[in-house]
């Protein structure tokens with residue numbers, strides 16, 4: 034796949050709390066930093082998302098007495114996985130991963146900052162209608178094709194890619210520059226639903242070879 038001048042690298046949630054040793058560690062999550070740094074030099078447009086929750090966020094198990102992390106509850110907008118407390122606004126763990134080096138980054142989209150709504154997707158919050166503004170940014174700037182990388186493949190990367198496709202953008206996930214949480218078949222499920230939605234799948238070496 035040959036990269037075009039208007040292609041976007043969307044780097045999803047590469048933050049301390051998702052790295053090994055963090056409260057919501059994605060296995061091998063730190064392995065995404067090196068390929069993402071390399072990819073960041075190939076794209077004219079680099080955008081990042083940052084999971085950014087208030088301490089009283091509805092997705093934290095700690096805010097639901099008697100509930101444990103990874104249980105699911107029903108909320109007005111649907112089912113919600115309860116997570117360990119992570120990416121609290123302004124905390125060290127909400128910062129980008131040590132070593133992430135993306136000097137071309139032109140936008141950071143923060144998401145999940147409404148106390149009562151989670152947001153896996155870079156485009157639309159978990160209530161499925163509150164927009165983050167990213168689609169407007171891309172459209173206004175004439176950017177149409179997105180390559181996604183980061184954490185986690187089966188949650189924030191997948192939801193972002195699905196919403197990108199639904200909003201009429203081309204979306205392709207860079208597999209080796211992403212890592213998954215993979216709970217209860219969530220990774221297989223994510224690849225299947227992304228495939229059905231027309232989301233592509235590539236590798237960083239294929240992009241580097243054709244850049």
Ligand code: VGL
Pocket residue numbers: 045046084116153184185186187188189190
């Ligand atoms: C994520 C769970 C909760 C992610 C964020 O970045 O995939 N997963 N918050």
Ligand code: ZN
Pocket residue numbers: 084085086092116119120145
């Ligand atoms: Zn989160």
